[in-house]
Amino acid sequence: MTFSEENYLKSIYTLQKEHPKGVSTNVLSKYLDTKPASATEMIKKLDEKGLVHYQPYQGVILKDSGAVSALKVIRKHRLWETFLANKLDFSWDEIHDVAEQLEHIKSDKLIRELDKFLGYPKHDPHGDPIPDEAGNIAKLEKKRVSQLQPGDTGTCIGVNDTSSSFLQFLDQQNIRLGSVLEIVNIQEFDKSMTVRIDDRELLLSQIATEHIYVRI
Amino acid sequence: MTFSEENYLKSIYTLQKEHPKGVSTNVLSKYLDTKPASATEMIKKLDEKGLVHYQPYQGVILKDSGAVSALKVIRKHRLWETFLANKLDFSWDEIHDVAEQLEHIKSDKLIRELDKFLGYPKHDPHGDPIPDEAGNIAKLEKKRVSQLQPGDTGTCIGVNDTSSSFLQFLDQQNIRLGSVLEIVNIQEFDKSMTVRIDDRELLLSQIATEHIYVRI
């Protein structure tokens, strides 16, 4: 399987969630930053290989074999992201591009050993679940803080805004990966929230609560 | 720079030691398992890019810029080999193929962080020196045990024969990476050697001494 085939499968897997009846060549090519004509070509090839189901003008969906292949690439991507963030000094926003390259390395032993070395992590640094060797994947239980109700708790797993001012703010407030937040209450008029972290209470603006992800 | 260009530069660098006046397309293509015509093509391209010096029928040599590029790839290869052997459970003979893939990952930060994570190693698991960021590389001081004289000492850095029977033999004799050997004497008639390891003396056949590498 070529790098390009792997990238298409992975993209179709991702886009299928929003387009369950079929991912169009338009959507796919936009996501991959290529042209629709290129997507058509590749989809035909993947169809001939039995990895996807394709009907002209109807978009594409993964067959089981295609989904398994996609999940193997996703597993590799997320394990490498975990390695970069946990073992090397990469920050959240730096890991993706390098993992895009590393995910294509072909070696079953490598990925088994890496998994072991990392302590068999269940989630990557963004809070996304890591599929197992067979391609089983846990449901994502990731929400924005803004989606929680008073009394709910969540573990901080990532952010949506990587501007240095926002990251600095989080740092000042001692909010980091793994911090446990509990919603104390919500102000009706501006949707700001009071949250408890490490036995301290602090107020987060609506903007802030929309940019922080937690695993529930 | 493409994977293929990197592989050609690395190969030319390696082959230049044995062919200092120029690496022929024949030698190069044999080493890379391609055809001479393909090597000619690639060499022309590298020449146009100013990375090598090429005269038809006279073979190819690296220019300084080409040597720097080659050494960057070699640096990555050797750091990854060190990672696989020291951090993951890869054996000597398994690391090469995976490192051949990993060496092409493009990220300066990745390789700097990896170097730091590994503790700035000077040699890879085969005992070969790891070039620094600028492309400076230490002279290789690697010899077969058979090349040593009585009184010489060396640190075991690798083997030439990865048959399980040989590796088992080394294991039984407690000879491993990092073991320090001292030559006690050499039998004239069969070139077998008595060596001291960890205050024990043991006899190695000529065959064995030719298959063990040491750094002196």
Add this chain to the structure above:
DNA sequence: TATATTTTTTAGGTTTGCCTAAACTTTAAT
């Protein structure tokens, strides 16, 4: 419903890196 717009596919082209076969140099041997 007929037409206009958007989306998708087809057709033909490009680049990279490989190939084979034929032509050409160089080197070796008589």
Add this chain to the structure above:
DNA sequence: ATTAAAGTTTAGGCAAACCTAAAAAATATA
């Protein structure tokens, strides 16, 4: 010195993955 052998280059092709432009199909609008 000539010829034979070996090595190298050129010429023409192929597959992968991309592209643009034109044709065809699907969808939206009047």
